[in-house]
Amino acid sequence: MLGHVTDRRKAAPAMTTQVAPVDNQAFYEDIYANGIVADPAPHLEHSVKIKNVKKSFGSFDVLTGLNLNFVDDSITTVLGPSGTGKSVLLKHIVGLLEPDEGVVEVFDQDIWRISPAERQEIRKRVGILFQDGALFGSMNIFDNVAFPLRKHTRKRESEVRKIVMDRLDEVGLTRAEKKYPGEVSGGMKKRAGFARALVLNPSLVMFDEPDSGLDPVRTSLLNDLILRVHAEHGGTYILVTHDIRTARKVSDYVGVVWKGKLIHYGETEEAFNSDMPFVRQFLSGDSIGPLGMD
Ligand SMILES: Nc1ncnc2c1ncn2[C@@H]1O[C@H](COP(=O)(O)OP(=O)(O)OP(=O)(O)O)[C@@H](O)[C@H]1O
Numbered sequence: 001m002l003g004h005v006t007d008r009r010k011a012a013p014a015m016t017t018q019v020a021p022v023d024n025q026a027f028y029e030d031i032y033a034n035g036i037v038a039d040p041a042p043h044l045e046h047s048v049k050i051k052n053v054k055k056s057f058g059s060f061d062v063l064t065g066l067n068l069n070f071v072d073d074s075i076t077t078v079l080g081p082s083g084t085g086k087s088v089l090l091k092h093i094v095g096l097l098e099p100d101e102g103v104v105e106v107f108d109q110d111i112w113r114i115s116p117a118e119r120q121e122i123r124k125r126v127g128i129l130f131q132d133g134a135l136f137g138s139m140n141i142f143d144n145v146a147f148p149l150r151k152h153t154r155k156r157e158s159e160v161r162k163i164v165m166d167r168l169d170e171v172g173l174t175r176a177e178k179k180y181p182g183e184v185s186g187g188m189k190k191r192a193g194f195a196r197a198l199v200l201n202p203s204l205v206m207f208d209e210p211d212s213g214l215d216p217v218r219t220s221l222l223n224d225l226i227l228r229v230h231a232e233h234g235g236t237y238i239l240v241t242h243d244i245r246t247a248r249k250v251s252d253y254v255g256v257v258w259k260g261k262l263i264h265y266g267e268t269e270e271a272f273n274s275d276m277p278f279v280r281q282f283l284s285g286d287s288i289g290p291l292g293m294d
């Protein structure tokens, strides 16, 4: 009996290692509740800085204090469950939504402290590919891609034609120039949307689920295209996706958003090696973990 007690005392130091996960649990709970302030590469430039941004719709809090500096000339993927505020975040960066609190800084300007005309100038430097391509159904592919050039520049039609055809060539759509969005496949619409997003040579390009609705092979081809165009033209790319393979393949950095806060941010391999239960669960698509159906 006595020996048994002694054994337990001897075992005591091992208990400290057993309680460590409990401490980690508290550490992670704190991150889930309060988020992190992310700057994985403070020595690099950041054209897009999100500082403690909060946004509610009525009584529904969507962004709850999001902090994130996107690294220039890199591809950053923002991952997170449905309804967690990823598209709302992109709309803040492009100036379509105004934060209730916090600052959205794009190209070193607080975009809600400048005039609408100045905001418009910034938007010309930002290309965005919306979830469904957002093409104008009444215009053919050529006119869709030409639209930003005709609207925002005074280029002659011959110049417009040259630029649009170069962009269509880049995304493999020269033969579809006269087709209407309703006449082409989902993948072609995405590529046309990509060509349109790039047509003003933006230094910031955002993609909202470029891969949604595409089969795995077309997703892979689109990812190759994104990487190729980025390698050729550079720029800061921000990509929202649910597709973990896309995230792994194209990103330099991965940010994970949950309930309107950033809970992980770092180089891609770091995210895939993370110990944080939520990040592990999300990246492995596991049903066991902190993320439920709520
Ligand atoms: N203009 C709006 N008015 C009211 N509620 C909105 C508005 N825009 C977004 N929401 C709500 O904010 C929440 C976050 O939306 P958001 O589109 O950012 O989610 P998400 O993370 O992009 O999700 P998904 O992965 O499904 O695209 C959702 O519950 C959505 O219904």
Ligand SMILES: [Mg+2]
Residues within 6 Å of the ligand: 086, 087, 088, 208
């Ligand atoms: Mg979305």
